[in-house]
Amino acid sequence: MTGRLAIDGGKPVRRLQLPYGRQQVTRQDIAAVVAVLKSDFLTTGPKIAEFEKAFADYIGVRHAVAFSSGTAALHAAVLASEPELPGKIVTSPLTFAASANCGVYVGLEPAFVDIDPKTWNLDVRAAIPSDARVVVPVHYAGTPADSAELKTSAVVVEDACHGLGAEVRGERVGGCRNSAMTAFSFHPVKHITTGEGGMLTTRSAELAEKLREIRHHGMCRDPKKYKHGQGGWYHEMQRLGFNYRVTDVQCALGLSQLKRIGSNLKRRREIVEAYRAAFAKDARLELPPEPKGMKSAWHLFPVALHLGRLAAGRARVFDALRAEGIGVHVLYIPVHLHPYYRERYGFKPGMFPKAEALYERLICLPMFHGMKDRDVKDVVTAVRKVLDAVGR
Numbered sequence: 001m002t003g004r005l006a007i008d009g010g011k012p013v014r015r016l017q018l019p020y021g022r023q024q025v026t027r028q029d030i031a032a033v034v035a036v037l038k039s040d041f042l043t044t045g046p047k048i049a050e051f052e053k054a055f056a057d058y059i060g061v062r063h064a065v066a067f068s069s070g071t072a073a074l075h076a077a078v079l080a081s082e083p084e085l086p087g088k089i090v091t092s093p094l095t096f097a098a099s100a101n102c103g104v105y106v107g108l109e110p111a112f113v114d115i116d117p118k119t120w121n122l123d124v125r126a127a128i129p130s131d132a133r134v135v136v137p138v139h140y141a142g143t144p145a146d147s148a149e150l151k152t153s154a155v156v157v158e159d160a161c162h163g164l165g166a167e168v169r170g171e172r173v174g175g176c177r178n179s180a181m182t183a184f185s186f187h188p189v190k191h192i193t194t195g196e197g198g199m200l201t202t203r204s205a206e207l208a209e210k211l212r213e214i215r216h217h218g219m220c221r222d223p224k225k226y227k228h229g230q231g232g233w234y235h236e237m238q239r240l241g242f243n244y245r246v247t248d249v250q251c252a253l254g255l256s257q258l259k260r261i262g263s264n265l266k267r268r269r270e271i272v273e274a275y276r277a278a279f280a281k282d283a284r285l286e287l288p289p290e291p292k293g294m295k296s297a298w299h300l301f302p303v304a305l306h307l308g309r310l311a312a313g314r315a316r317v318f319d320a321l322r323a324e325g326i327g328v329h330v331l332y333i334p335v336h337l338h339p340y341y342r343e344r345y346g347f348k349p350g351m352f353p354k355a356e357a358l359y360e361r362l363i364c365l366p367m368f369h370g371m372k373d374r375d376v377k378d379v380v381t382a383v384r385k386v387l388d389a390v391g392r
Contacts, residue, residue, distance in 0.1 A: 007320040007389045013382040014325025021189030021300075021329075024264075024370040025253075032256040036248050043247040051251035052199070054258055059174040061201045063208035066251060067215055070161040070185025072244040073198035074102035074136070076214045077181045079241075080207055081155040083108060083133035090129060090154070091136040092122035092145075093334040093355040099136050099159050100335045108133055110345060112336055114352040119291055120302075124149035139163035139173060142297035143290055147178040161185035162299035164192065165265040169293045174201040181207060186250075189368065191264050191297060192257035194250035215244040267369040268298040271376055275301055275365065278380040284309045284387050286361070300331060304361040312390035318363055320390065324382040329364045 006012035036047060048066055056064035067073040078089065088111040089103025100110045111132065116123040122137050124146050132154040137145035142162045150156060156179040160166065164184050166173040174182040186197035202208055213220055218241030220226065226236055279285050286304040290296050305314055314330075321328045334355050336347035349356060365379055 006324055007386055012324045013378050013385065017322070017325045017327045018366050018371075018375055018378065019327040019368075020364055020366050021368045022370055023188035023193045024368070025193075026256075026260075028259075029253055029256045032252045033249055036252040039248070041248050043245060043249075045248040047248035047251040047255065048246060051255050051258075054255055055199055056201065058258060058261065059172050059201055061175050061203060063202050063205065065200045065202075065208055065211040065215065066246040066254075067198040067200065067244045068246050069196045069244075070183055070187065070198035071098040071102065072215070072242070073183040073185075073200045074098055074157065074159065075105050075242075076211050076244060077157045077183055077200055078102045078106050078108070078134050079214050080210045081134055081157070081180065083155070085133075087131050087133035088129050089134045089136065090132045090152075091159070091335075092138045092140065093336050093352045094120065094140055094332060094359065095138040095159065095335060096161075096332055097335050097338060098161075099138050100341075102136070103134055110335070110341065112352055112355075115355045115358065117354055117358070119143065119145065119289055120358065121145035125151075128152040128154065137179075139166060139297075141288055141300040141302055142166055143288070144168045144173050144294050144296075146291075146294070150178070155180050158182040161187075161190070161198075163297050164190065165261055166297035167295035173297075176201060176203045180204070181211075186254055190299060191268075191369070192254060192261055194246065194254040194257075197246050197250050197254060210239075213239060214241040215246075217241045217243060264369040265297060267371075268367065271367060271369075271371055272296075272298050272301060274373075274376045275380070279303070279383070282384075282387070284391065285383075298367060300364050301367040302331065302362050302364045304358060305363065307361060310387065310390050314361060314363065316390055317386055320386040321363070321382055324386060326379055326382045327366060330359075330362055331364050332359070334359050 052064040085107050089108040090111045091099045093112045094115050113122050113126045121140050135152050135154045135156050136159050137147050138159040139162050144166050158179045160173045160182050163173045181200050181202045184199040186194040218237045218239040220236045220238045284306050288302050341347045
């Protein structure tokens with residue numbers, strides 16, 4: 001429990017708090033990890049290539065390169081694009097900071113395009129700065145941004161850390177039809193997990209090779225491309241890279257989890273349908289969009305409060321739901337409002353009013369494929385109870 005009384009001073013809906021997201025690990029997952037622990041390779045072994053191939057096959061793309069995290073994948077994608085400096089990285093304000101940080105790491109100046117209120121994603125029809133070097137459309141909550149609509153000569157890197165299994169006009173996100181690379185995350189609250197981990201997909205063999213070098217200190221191990229030596233022991237650092245390697249232990253877990261991606265997505269959609277059925281006619285809530293032609297992966301289920309219909313603000317609703325045992329969250333604080341971005345780059349409140357206005361109303365309800373029907377019912381009960389208590 002949270003240690004606080006329920007909103008009415010009585011018994012909360014749940015004694016133990018339901019998290020907003022949580023991993024699901026099975027006996028099969030554990031067995032797959034144990035098998036690797038007993039093998040000859042804990043890292044840089046065969047499970048990495050096996051996971052990459054299985055992931056690429058699922059997405060329907062030629063190349064997948066695994067990384068130690070989704071953030072590492074984004075950083076590597078920007079590095080691989082070799083952006084001309086000075087220049088900008090452009091993304092949505094309504095995202096986790098990594099979507100912009102990945103460009104700042106390499107010396108790009110952060111810039112943002114406000115969201116489209118109809119999609120809650122970056123407005124793909126808005127003007128992109130002419131000095132943009134990299135554009136990162138974010139598939140917020142799992143609903144794709146339509147990269148095909150972007151008008152830019154910059155390198156497009158899709159941030160699909162929420163979007164594994166999402167579809168655009170029948171094609172899975174990550175196929176890179178309208179982007180150079182697409183980044184995914186395997187954090188425990190995502191659709192599949194490797195503990196920490198990430199992946200980049202691309203159609204380009206050249207980019208895939210470059211990405212593999214970047215994740216391993218920039219080392220080239222192809223004798224045909226050596227510049228200064230030969231020998232069975234020899235290898236060359238030809239570019240600046242990082243230790244962004246993923247382990248065989250992580251990839252064994254990812255492989256096992258990937259086998260259940262279909263059922264995981266199906267369960268998330270069932271939860272969404274239950275939420276929509278419960279709240280569709282509640283004028284106090286705006287439910288998340290799923291535009292025509294888009295199929296969301298439903299990493300999150302964010303709702304926006306119509307505060308004019310409530311006597312209390314968002315903070316009161318948030319605290320009351322937590323007190324009822326419902327582990328709601330707010331995702332995300334707009335990137336430009338973080339102190340680092342304000343103090344270093346001069347961003348101020350009011351610069352991206354649509355994203356800021358939505359953020360002020362957002363609350364994310366629990367959403368993970370391990371939720372039981374009774375968990376969903378508890379969320380619905382608690383939301384109705386709290387909104388009734390704080391309503392006019």
